[in-house]
Amino acid sequence: MGIEYKLNRLDTSGVGPLVDRHWRELREAKEKGQKIAWSSGPLFIYAYATPNMASHFMAGYAAYCGGRGMADEVLEAAERYGELRDTCSYHRLHTGMMAIIRKGWPISDERVVLPIPDLLIAGRFCTEMSHYMEGIHRRFGIRAVTIELPVCRKNEDRPRVEKYVTAQVKDILIPAIEEVSGSKFNEENMREIFRKWKETCIIRNKCWEFLKRKPALWTMWDYGVSIAPIFYAMGKPESHEYYVNLLAQLEERAAKNIPAVHPDGEKYRLYWDGWLPWAFLGKFIRMMGPHGAIPVTGRYPWEFFPHPEDINPEADDIVHEWIRLLYTSPNALAYHDGPWGGEEHVEKLLQDYSVDGMLFFSSKTCRLWNLGQQEIIANIERKYGIPGVVIDGDMIDSTMVSEDQIRTRIEALLETIDARRR
Amino acid sequence: MEEIMKQFVEYPSDPYTSIAKWKENHKKKVIGVFPMWIPEEIIHAAGMLPVVMWRSNEAITWGYKHVPPYNCPINKSVVDDVVKGKLKFMDGMVFLRQCLQSQEVPFIVENNRPPAFEEYLYLPPIYHGDKASKDFTRDEFEKLRKRLEEFGGEEITDEKLNESINIYNKNRSLLRKLYDLRKQKPGILRGRDVLRIVWSSMLMPKEEHNKLLESLLSELEKNGYEPTKGKKVFLSGCLCIHPQLELLDMIEDLGMVIVDDDIYVGYRYFANDAEITDDPIGALMERHFIKTPVDPARGEIEVNWGKELVGKVKKLHADGIITLLTKYCPPHLCYYPDIKVELADAGIPEVLIEVEHEIISLEGIKTRLQSFKEMIGGF
Numbered sequence: 001m002g003i004e005y006k007l008n009r010l011d012t013s014g015v016g017p018l019v020d021r022h023w024r025e026l027r028e029a030k031e032k033g034q035k036i037a038w039s040s041g042p043l044f045i046y047a048y049a050t051p052n053m054a055s056h057f058m059a060g061y062a063a064y065c066g067g068r069g070m071a072d073e074v075l076e077a078a079e080r081y082g083e084l085r086d087t088c089s090y091h092r093l094h095t096g097m098m099a100i101i102r103k104g105w106p107i108s109d110e111r112v113v114l115p116i117p118d119l120l121i122a123g124r125f126c127t128e129m130s131h132y133m134e135g136i137h138r139r140f141g142i143r144a145v146t147i148e149l150p151v152c153r154k155n156e157d158r159p160r161v162e163k164y165v166t167a168q169v170k171d172i173l174i175p176a177i178e179e180v181s182g183s184k185f186n187e188e189n190m191r192e193i194f195r196k197w198k199e200t201c202i203i204r205n206k207c208w209e210f211l212k213r214k215p216a217l218w219t220m221w222d223y224g225v226s227i228a229p230i231f232y233a234m235g236k237p238e239s240h241e242y243y244v245n246l247l248a249q250l251e252e253r254a255a256k257n258i259p260a261v262h263p264d265g266e267k268y269r270l271y272w273d274g275w276l277p278w279a280f281l282g283k284f285i286r287m288m289g290p291h292g293a294i295p296v297t298g299r300y301p302w303e304f305f306p307h308p309e310d311i312n313p314e315a316d317d318i319v320h321e322w323i324r325l326l327y328t329s330p331n332a333l334a335y336h337d338g339p340w341g342g343e344e345h346v347e348k349l350l351q352d353y354s355v356d357g358m359l360f361f362s363s364k365t366c367r368l369w370n371l372g373q374q375e376i377i378a379n380i381e382r383k384y385g386i387p388g389v390v391i392d393g394d395m396i397d398s399t400m401v402s403e404d405q406i407r408t409r410i411e412a413l414l415e416t417i418d419a420r421r422r
Numbered sequence: 423m424e425e426i427m428k429q430f431v432e433y434p435s436d437p438y439t440s441i442a443k444w445k446e447n448h449k450k451k452v453i454g455v456f457p458m459w460i461p462e463e464i465i466h467a468a469g470m471l472p473v474v475m476w477r478s479n480e481a482i483t484w485g486y487k488h489v490p491p492y493n494c495p496i497n498k499s500v501v502d503d504v505v506k507g508k509l510k511f512m513d514g515m516v517f518l519r520q521c522l523q524s525q526e527v528p529f530i531v532e533n534n535r536p537p538a539f540e541e542y543l544y545l546p547p548i549y550h551g552d553k554a555s556k557d558f559t560r561d562e563f564e565k566l567r568k569r570l571e572e573f574g575g576e577e578i579t580d581e582k583l584n585e586s587i588n589i590y591n592k593n594r595s596l597l598r599k600l601y602d603l604r605k606q607k608p609g610i611l612r613g614r615d616v617l618r619i620v621w622s623s624m625l626m627p628k629e630e631h632n633k634l635l636e637s638l639l640s641e642l643e644k645n646g647y648e649p650t651k652g653k654k655v656f657l658s659g660c661l662c663i664h665p666q667l668e669l670l671d672m673i674e675d676l677g678m679v680i681v682d683d684d685i686y687v688g689y690r691y692f693a694n695d696a697e698i699t700d701d702p703i704g705a706l707m708e709r710h711f712i713k714t715p716v717d718p719a720r721g722e723i724e725v726n727w728g729k730e731l732v733g734k735v736k737k738l739h740a741d742g743i744i745t746l747l748t749k750y751c752p753p754h755l756c757y758y759p760d761i762k763v764e765l766a767d768a769g770i771p772e773v774l775i776e777v778e779h780e781i782i783s784l785e786g787i788k789t790r791l792q793s794f795k796e797m798i799g800g801f
Contacts, residue, residue: 082759086492086750095759124547127522130721131756137723138760144723148546148555150519153528160561161544167554339529364492367752371497371526374488375533392490 005292006262007285010222010249014242015229022232023064023111029054030115035181038094040133041123042333043147045322046173048234049190052181056114058129059275060231062090062396066279070112071396077105089365089397091132098136119180120144121173125151125334126368145176151338152327158335162327166320174319187318193235194313194321201308203243204230210250211296212353215265217253220295221285224276227304260294267292268414271350271388273299273376274361274369279396287407291414297353299336299345299369307331339372346376350386357417358388359410364400387416423641427615429634433625434618434664441473441625442511451513451574454537456524457496457662458686458719459545460516461563461706463696466628467578467586468570470513474624474691477663478503481780488530494750495779496662497523505534514539514573516566521719521753524662539573541566547721548711560707567703583702587695593628594692596635601689603642605681605738609650610642613670613680621664621687650679653741653798657683658731658761659754660746661690661719665777672788673744676795681738684715684731685746718753727757728764735770741798742771744791749778771798 029036037047040058047055065071071093078096079085081103085092097114100107107113120142122130130146137144147168152158174185204226210217226246233239252258259265270288272295277284288294310329315321326334335341349355360377362370370390377388389409394400433440445452451470455462462472478499485502503509515537519525528542543562546555567578597620604610611619619638623631655678657665664687673680683689694712696705716727735743743765747754758774765772773794775787 082762084747084755084758086752087755088752091756124721127519127525127547127719127721128752128756130547130549131718131752134721134723135756135760138726144549146547146549146721146723150544150546151525153525153542157544160558164546164554164558167557168552171552171554172550339526362490364490367493367522367750370490371493371523372529374490375530379533390490392492 003263003267003292005267005290007219007221007289007294008258008260008262010218010246012222012225012246014245015225018233018238018242019064019067019228020111023114026054026056026114027111035118036115037119037121037177037180038117038133038136039121039123040129041125041149042322042326043121043123043149043169043173045190045193045234046169046185046319047119047121047177049186049193050177050181050183051186051189052183053177056117057231058090058094058132060228061114062093063228063276063278065093065112066396068109068112069279070107070109071279072398073108074100074112075397077107080105085399086365088128088132089363089394089400091128091135093396094132095135098139102139116140117142119176122146123149125149125337126366128366143176143180145173147173149326149334152332152335153338153340155335158327158332161334162323165327166323169323170319190318191313194311194318196235196240197230198308198311198313200230200235200240200243203240203247205308207243207247207250210254213254214269214354215259215261216269216294216296217250217258218260220272220298220301221281224281224301227301230304261289261292266294268294268417269354269356270295271297271346271353271355271358272301272361273346273358273373275300275363275366275395277361277393277395277401279398280393280401283403284406287403287410291411293410293414295359297349297355299342299349302349303331303333303336337368339369339376342369342372343376343379347380347383350380350384355386357413358386359413360388360390362390362392363394364392365394365397385420387413387420389413423638423645426634426638426641430615430619430622430638433622436479437473437476437625438508438511441471444471444626445511452511453514453516453539454509454512455516456500456518456520456527458690458717459520459710460518460543461566461696461709463583463586463590463702463706464563464566464578465516465570466590467582468574469576470570470574471627473512475500475515476621476624477779478508488534492750494523494662494748495777496748497527499663499779500527501530504531507535510535512537514541516541516543518543518545520545521751523750523752539569541569545710548713549721549723551711556707556711559710560703563703563706580700580702584698587698587702587705589628589632591695591698593623593632593635594695596632596639597623597692599639600635601682603639607647607649608654608679608681609652610647613674614667616680617664617667617670617687620691624687624691652677652679653795654679654681654738655798656681656731656735656738656740656743657685657688658743658745659748660685660687660777661748661751661754662686663748663777663779665746666781668781668784669746669775669777669787672784672791676788676791678791678795681740682734684734690715690717718757726760726764728761731761732764732768732770736768742773742794744794745772745774746777747774749776773797
């Protein structure tokens, strides 16, 4: 009889109310006289720092819908409106929601319907993020601002791209935010968010250290859920409290030697690449947990957001500081998200977190990472002998997720790890 | 006439052999450029032959080890050709950030068969036409110029650039003339011939192509024209790749006649000239920011593709539009629902045909096209 592995989840119940509160405030923002911005990509911070403006974040909304079990219903609305299935599911989710508003279609959970925004901000990090803005602009005539945020191919490209992005933010985005919100962009507000956020992220990083331990004291699943407070309550006391509590739980586990996997810790330490499958987290946990397999690190969750040690809230040019973080800081998102910088980043995570195998989640409708994934697996396997597999699916669209196929590939990976251990 | 067409057809029939043969005969460098926006004129001015990368002539096999099946056809095809070594006659390749998928192709190329010369252009979208984006685009073009000078060992002067722009402008102007002729005399050439004429322009030296085009236009003007009966249709979309010739034949064999298009291996390729000025890089940059024909990959919100199509169809008195949607092409996928609404509101019939690297079911497409033909009033 084999070992019966079971996950010891941390108490992350503080996330739900915090997330609900964020979206409730967004739904009520207009009544309070605030303007609403919808943002894709990492530029939402500029709207977030504007006092008269409430800000939505595209991927956050997708996670919210997925978590509420509402993604399929909203995606169906998009399809009824004419969207094609091969289109990015985040795009369809937003255009589906707009179709529900426009057509007055009923929806079983009204909480996923947001007010029509006053401004659309597309941080064109992923080019498709701008397409949904364009669609909404065409259909509703809402003002759209698009800022090109190219992922860098080479290290030497980073400074000049950073300069270009900064110029766009200053010339186009800030004036648009000021015009729509009717208030001057508040630099001090942004600094204050950064100061508090930095404190929270330093605690977050301490929590990460417990994932490096063997056996690990928690898993990437619990961290995936815990990304929300960093986004939704950026710079707010409740975000800080959440991480103080998380760290306390981990310190207690460390003192009592309680591992993340019952009874004696994990059998397989895995790396996770690509988006988190928000609507199917439970499914993935159940597919891996009984094998004693846990993801302990991953590119996407470790990128959000730039490491706190890189933030300087007192920088002379605070507008530029955010772009610097994305482009030329040591942990630059806009470099690590491309396959060139990505491979370097993955290598580092594999070493830091003592990984046995790699799972590359390839979204069928989001092509941000999937073109380089097979190359990265091959290169890393050649260099370090760490095996990896690609699993196809989607973050929220259940029609794109085949549980059996995913289970087979996960099991194949675990068998490969076993074979190499013999 | 037949002799002229034979020469146009030679390159598209087997671009691999034709271009390699040309290279051998002329002892010049060949640079592959990824569709759709790279200014070939800069490469031409460096004394090299720019050729636009194409959808290959065989099934994807090795490529699937590197690219998931749910990526666009041009990516799958170029990667497949690269890893098989079919593009080794290319001395260099220029890639660009045009869409999410194209931006990562060079990573696979570099990992497998890196060419002697490689450049990557971060060409921005054109939404706001802002100074920062224009300055950045200019810098990207200057960077390409400098890298080519280093690679070729020759200075690319403004004079040389203007000469190249002039040759390319002439080619575009002749192709537009051919398209105008087709609008006036629908059916004067088969769809497959028009496609191969444009495609050959992407593969062979423009100087030769210009001569062939002049001869062809003169022949066409001399020859008599017997009006072709059939419902007039406009082809739209097909970004980055050429559609299958069989598909164009099918449209015509079903009794429709193609009067115009905005496909990439079509009007989109030669729509816009660059001005001849004392700042040729600036002129190429300005061309990048021209908003029509609407290019959904380039990002545009002031001009609406659907409305643009309505205007074109009305002007041509066409009976309908056949949308050729390159499978897994997000810029077109995301735009399509709005185009459909615009066309429906204007009462313009339209049918959607997905174009993949390999056609999975010609019969399925035929059924759709037959229904469309009946819809626009013909049995």
